Structure formats: structure tokens, C-alpha cells
Amino acid sequence: MATRGQLSVxxxxxxxxxxxxxAALAAASPFASLADARLAARxxxxxxxxxxGWLEAFAAHPAIGTTSSSVSKWCKEEQSAALSTATDSTAQELAEWNARYREKFGFVFMICASGRTAPEVLAELKRRYENRPIVELEGAAQEELKITELRLAKLFASEAVAPPPVVGGPIQSEKAAGSSNRTRPPITTHVLDVARGSPASGIEVHLEMWKDASAPPSFNNQDFNGWATVGSSVTNNDGRSGQLMDIVDRVAPGFYRISFNTSKYAPSGFFPYVSIIFEIKKNQTTEHFHVPLLHSPFSFTTYRGS
Known part of the structure; x- marks a missing residue:
């Protein structure tokens, strides 16, 4: 069992x-913070x-939508939104497309399913089925990395892995993931199409955290490799994103970036994507941060909501 940031194989x-x-990540530990562990993992x-090695990692995952008792607790948590929104017909179609995907590419369909509904997962499976094998292999590896980063957060949030205290470092959850007094994640969002006066559905949303607490992002420091994925989802019919992170009592302080893929929603618009960077200070770790996007083809705005 890992202790004080030291990871075993x-x-x-x-x-x-x-x-x-x-073996490589265990050898690189102990880590002073989750951000350090994620940086090494990437x-x-x-x-x-x-x-x-990629294929070995893929093989450890069940097909999306699998409900066997052998599926791990973390897999069930990650697929909970998909499983709870799957009708009998959707579940059957997912099983059929999973089989077609495996036959074409030779490995299980990889997707970071946290917060994604069954129709969203099925649509992404069908879209990626058209990829060339080399493109899909790289895409699957990126999805595996997202899952890895999310699970590292769960590992560090448990009592088994408590990183050594670091002055100015992230504050880890005092409870295991899932035992929070909150009823929703600390960071949420929704998208409103102000040109149409209606919610914007089907927009991909990604939440990231800046890795280096000692060197915060600035106007002159825009290192795209400096961000670690926290979670991703797609807005529903109400314009609301699915769960982007675990429900924990205290969120780690630091800089966060929430990005919206507006190019697919409004391909003729001026902004291909929108990224919003905000800071959670050390005295705000128990607060809620709702960061919505008000979007039109040629403008956007945001605010901190409740």
C-alpha cells in the first residue's frame, strides 16, 4: 500500500x-503533490x-457499457453516467458497435467516460470508427492518459496515498472521493447560446489544472504542456456539462482552465474554441465555482456564478 506519496507497482x-x-511511475515516486505525479505520468x-504497453493498458479496460460483476469500482464510477442513461436499445447498439470497433482496430474502444451519457459515448464511438488505425491508436492513448490522470487523483484523494505536506502545494481532500458533503463537483459550467436565446448542447468541455504551483501561468508564460487534464464532458440539452471532477469537500487551490470546443457547435463562428483561466485561492477551497459560457458566433463572455 502506498504511503506519503510513495507508489507501489x-x-x-x-x-x-x-x-x-x-514500474516507471512507481520508481519515480514519491511525489510531493498530485500535480507532480500527473506530470511524471504524462x-x-x-x-x-x-x-x-499502450495495448496492455487498453486490455485492462472492459468494453464501455459492460455491467459484469468483475468490473472494478473505478470503472463503474467512470461509466455511471453512461450506464444510467442507456436504454435497452442504446445498450444493444453500444455492444454491437464495440464489437465492430474491436474487429477493425484490434483493441477495446477507449474513452474517458466520466460524465458522458450513453448517447454521447455512442456518437463518439461511431465518429472515431471512421479513423485510420494509426490515428485511432494515438487517440485511444490520449483517452487512456485522461483516465490515468483522473484515477491518480482518486488514488491521492484516498487515505492510502497522502502526499507529503508542501508549503503552497495543493490541498488534498480530507475524505475519500465520493464521501464529500457536497452534492456537486466544486467546479461546474453550462453554455448558453445568446444568439438563439437557448442552451447550447453538444459542446465538448475540458477542465485542466496548471501543474507547476511555483510558476503560475502568465501572459508571457503560455506553455501548452503545463496543463494537466482534470476531466471532460459534453453539454446536455440544458447546456449543462456533465461531471468534470470528483465531488470533494476541498478543491486543490491553483489555476484552472476550462475550454469549450465551439467549432463543432458553430463552425461558421469567429472563435474555434474558447478557453477561460481562473484561480482558486487557498482560502476558497471549500467554495463552489460555476464558470458558465455565454456564446454567440462573434462574441462570448463569462462570469463566476453560483
Whole structure:
């Protein structure tokens, strides 16, 4: 069992099924913070793990929509939105497309399903089925990395992995994920189409956190590799995003970036995507942050809501 930021190979295998990845990340520990662990995980996954390691990690996942008793607790949590929104016909169609996907590409369909409904997952499966194998392999590896980063957060939020205290570092949850007194995640969003006067559905949303607490992002420091994925989702018919992070009592302080893929929603608009950067200070970790987007083809605005 891991303690004080020290990870064992077995700890990491709960996060990512690649043995090469697990050995390398365990060897790189202990980590002073979750951000440090995520940074190391990204470096190892993208630069040190080969295709065979990627495929080994993919093989550790059940097909999306699987309800077998052998499915891990974390898998069930990540697929909860998809499972709860799947009708009998959608579940059948998912099973059929999962089989077609595996036959074409040779591995299970990989998607970071946290907060995504069954129709959203099915639509993404059908879209990516058209990819060339090399493109899809790289896409699947990026989805595996998103899942890895989310599970690292769960691992660090549990009592098993408590990183050593760092002055100015992130505050970890005092409780295990899922035991929070909150009823929703600390960071939420929705999108309103102000040109139509209606919610904007089907917009991809990504939430990220700046990795380096000692060097915050600035106008002159816009390192695109400095951000770690926290979660992603797609807005529903009410314009609201699915869950972008775990429900915890205290959110880690730092800089966050929430990005919206507006190009698919409004392809003729001026902004291909919108990114909003905001800061959660150390005295705000128990507060709620609702960061909505009010969008039109040629303008956008935001505010901190409740």
C-alpha cells in the first residue's frame, strides 16, 4: 500500500494496466503533490511506453457499457453516467458497435467516460470508427492518459496515498472521493447560446489544472504542456456539462482552465474554441465555482456564478 506519496507497482496498476508504465511511475515516486505525479505520468506514458504497453493498458479496460460483476469500482464510477442513461436499445447498439470497433482496430474502444451519457459515448464511438488505425491508436492513448490522470487523483484523494505536506502545494481532500458533503463537483459550467436565446448542447468541455504551483501561468508564460487534464464532458440539452471532477469537500487551490470546443457547435463562428483561466485561492477551497459560457458566433463572455 502506498504511503506519503510513495507508489507501489500494484498502486499504479489500479490506475493504468501497463506494467512498464506502472514500474516507471512507481520508481519515480514519491511525489510531493498530485500535480507532480500527473506530470511524471504524462511524460512516462507518452515518451517511455511503447505501443505494446499502450495495448496492455487498453486490455485492462472492459468494453464501455459492460455491467459484469468483475468490473472494478473505478470503472463503474467512470461509466455511471453512461450506464444510467442507456436504454435497452442504446445498450444493444453500444455492444454491437464495440464489437465492430474491436474487429477493425484490434483493441477495446477507449474513452474517458466520466460524465458522458450513453448517447454521447455512442456518437463518439461511431465518429472515431471512421479513423485510420494509426490515428485511432494515438487517440485511444490520449483517452487512456485522461483516465490515468483522473484515477491518480482518486488514488491521492484516498487515505492510502497522502502526499507529503508542501508549503503552497495543493490541498488534498480530507475524505475519500465520493464521501464529500457536497452534492456537486466544486467546479461546474453550462453554455448558453445568446444568439438563439437557448442552451447550447453538444459542446465538448475540458477542465485542466496548471501543474507547476511555483510558476503560475502568465501572459508571457503560455506553455501548452503545463496543463494537466482534470476531466471532460459534453453539454446536455440544458447546456449543462456533465461531471468534470470528483465531488470533494476541498478543491486543490491553483489555476484552472476550462475550454469549450465551439467549432463543432458553430463552425461558421469567429472563435474555434474558447478557453477561460481562473484561480482558486487557498482560502476558497471549500467554495463552489460555476464558470458558465455565454456564446454567440462573434462574441462570448463569462462570469463566476453560483
Amino acid at each position: 500494484d498502486d499504479v496498476l489500479r490506475v493504468n494496466g501497463s506494467r512498464r508504465f506502472a 511524460r512516462i506514458w507518452l515518451n517511455e511506453v511503447d505501443v505494446n
